[in-house]
Amino acid sequence: MQSTVDYQALVAAVGDAVMACDAAGAITLWNPACERMFGFTEAEALGKSLDIIIPQRQQQRHWDGYNQTMKSGITKYGNDVLRVPAVHKDGHTLSIAFTVALLHSPDGKVSSIVAVVRDESARFAEERALKKRLTELEMQQAPR
Numbered sequence: 001m002q003s004t005v006d007y008q009a010l011v012a013a014v015g016d017a018v019m020a021c022d023a024a025g026a027i028t029l030w031n032p033a034c035e036r037m038f039g040f041t042e043a044e045a046l047g048k049s050l051d052i053i054i055p056q057r058q059q060q061r062h063w064d065g066y067n068q069t070m071k072s073g074i075t076k077y078g079n080d081v082l083r084v085p086a087v088h089k090d091g092h093t094l095s096i097a098f099t100v101a102l103l104h105s106p107d108g109k110v111s112s113i114v115a116v117v118r119d120e121s122a123r124f125a126e127e128r129a130l131k132k133r134l135t136e137l138e139m140q141q142a143p144r
Helices: 006-015 032-038 056-072 119-140
Strands: 016-023 027-030 080-089 093-104 111-117
Touching: 016 032, 032 093, 032 111, 056 111, 093 119
Parallel strands: none
Antiparallel strands: 016 027, 016 111, 080 093, 093 111
């Protein structure tokens, strides 16, 4: 049975950020959730490098992995959820979680990498606060 799903409408409607980059690392897809999450409009993001959202200290590591994936056609992350810091347009740091998928051209080469991203900043901050509180409680209970 042929699907009747309008995939462009689907990508635009989902609450998670959906972005894609070409083999050179230029952004080719930036849905409305990306704009809400990262602050860059679609017009500002399309054609730009992912460096607009990657913290500077992480950029080299990111591009080493990205280029290796493009060369090999294989991602070591598969269905794993990756958790990394990101940067909003205004400069504040986000904690994001995402999965990636490789899209292939008819000749079998990787043509795009797609990421589905969720902002987990609030959850990350809550988890950090709970760990801090647990440490404080453990210190209070430690034998003296």
